[in-house]
Amino acid sequence: MHKLLFIAILTYCASQAFGQDVQIKSVNIKEIKERTKSTSDTIYIINFWATWCKPCVEEMPVIENIQESFKEIPVKVLLVSLDFENQVNSKLIPFIKKNYILNEVVVLNESNPNQWIPQVNESWSGAIPACWFIYRYKELFHEGQVTPDIIKHQLNSLLD
Amino acid sequence: MKTLFLSIILTGLLSPIFSQLKIGDKAPNFNLKNIDNSYVSLDKYRQEKGVVLVFTCNHCPYAKLYEDRLVVLDKEFKPKGFPVIALNPNNPVTYKEDSFDNMIVRAREKGFTFPYLVDNIGIYKKYGATKTPHIYLLKKEDNGFIVKYIGAIDDNPRDSENVSEKYLVNAINLLLQNKDPLVAETKAIGCSIKPY
Numbered sequence: 552m553h554k555l556l557f558i559a560i561l562t563y564c565a566s567q568a569f570g571q572d573v574q575i576k577s578v579n580i581k582e583i584k585e586r587t588k589s590t591s592d593t594i595y596i597i598n599f600w601a602t603w604c605k606p607c608v609e610e611m612p613v614i615e616n617i618q619e620s621f622k623e624i625p626v627k628v629l630l631v632s633l634d635f636e637n638q639v640n641s642k643l644i645p646f647i648k649k650n651y652i653l654n655e656v657v658v659l660n661e662s663n664p665n666q667w668i669p670q671v672n673e674s675w676s677g678a679i680p681a682c683w684f685i686y687r688y689k690e691l692f693h694e695g696q697v698t699p700d701i702i703k704h705q706l707n708s709l710l711d
Numbered sequence: 712m713k714t715l716f717l718s719i720i721l722t723g724l725l726s727p728i729f730s731q732l733k734i735g736d737k738a739p740n741f742n743l744k745n746i747d748n749s750y751v752s753l754d755k756y757r758q759e760k761g762v763v764l765v766f767t768c769n770h771c772p773y774a775k776l777y778e779d780r781l782v783v784l785d786k787e788f789k790p791k792g793f794p795v796i797a798l799n800p801n802n803p804v805t806y807k808e809d810s811f812d813n814m815i816v817r818a819r820e821k822g823f824t825f826p827y828l829v830d831n832i833g834i835y836k837k838y839g840a841t842k843t844p845h846i847y848l849l850k851k852e853d854n855g856f857i858v859k860y861i862g863a864i865d866d867n868p869r870d871s872e873n874v875s876e877k878y879l880v881n882a883i884n885l886l887l888q889n890k891d892p893l894v895a896e897t898k899a900i901g902c903s904i905k906p907y
Contacts, residue, residue: 601772603770603771603772604902604903605805605806605905606903606905633900635772635869662866662867662869662870662873663866663867663875663876664863664866664868664898664899664900665862665863665866665878665897665898665899666866668898668899668900669898675898676841676842676898677841677842677898677899677900677901678841678842678900678901678902678903678904679900679901679902679903680903694841694903695903
């Protein structure tokens, strides 16, 4: 009985959380960098994606599962969406609600790719999906889809 | 000897990463099916001063943002000797929108004045293109087509009204004056290529 009540409360909370208006902040690369420097014990995994990018959407379960799989390390996943600002309400927010995305989603506010792409990583060709791993002064970058193994490998090299 | 061996192994390992053509490299030829069922090869453009190659596709929002700009570009520079050739490297199994039939529809809707080719044999790999849209500006020289510029069309994908640097147009204009582009490589955002 208790169990049932507990599930009912959980369901209610979840529906409340997703029923609420999702607010999407708009950030630039400088603000993202500043944020990663604000803590010294957390690994930041910054995923560049968009709702229109099929491989990005495909890898979303892997990304969403990161925190669950690496409980011993504080990991913060930030989903940086490249959805166009006029599609935040029509595409991005419905996607977040429909897929119960729990990680924080922000939308990128940058205009000149030739300027901001190298600020993330010189090796990045500019194709998404892409993942940026930051831990203290160390940074790693992965262009293309990630797998649990790739994530594990990157996190381990950061902690080495 | 060991070092040589090691460097051969290393080169083998690294080559897929660095396979992108560099500025000054000779551009590989291709012969691909156009949306009118004819075949188009780079060699046929020998009489031109150069070619604007663009790896693009139907489905990618960044590719869509540049369709109109490509048409304008072709209208301006084809008469001056730099026509546009578009290649779609995406497998329609991944994105139905990128199928041959849909390419025909899209080209008609947008009034493409240039060939729109199906790259189902991995020409994009020979060039090292990773995304759509991805530009390779080629100049015809005595020994073939030479890569002179790689990257973006301009610095503002989302808003063509607020472009401040037209990288590709500037590069073509300099080539027309027999000078090399001042900015030979730029980074562009795009959708990763989903090949055959």
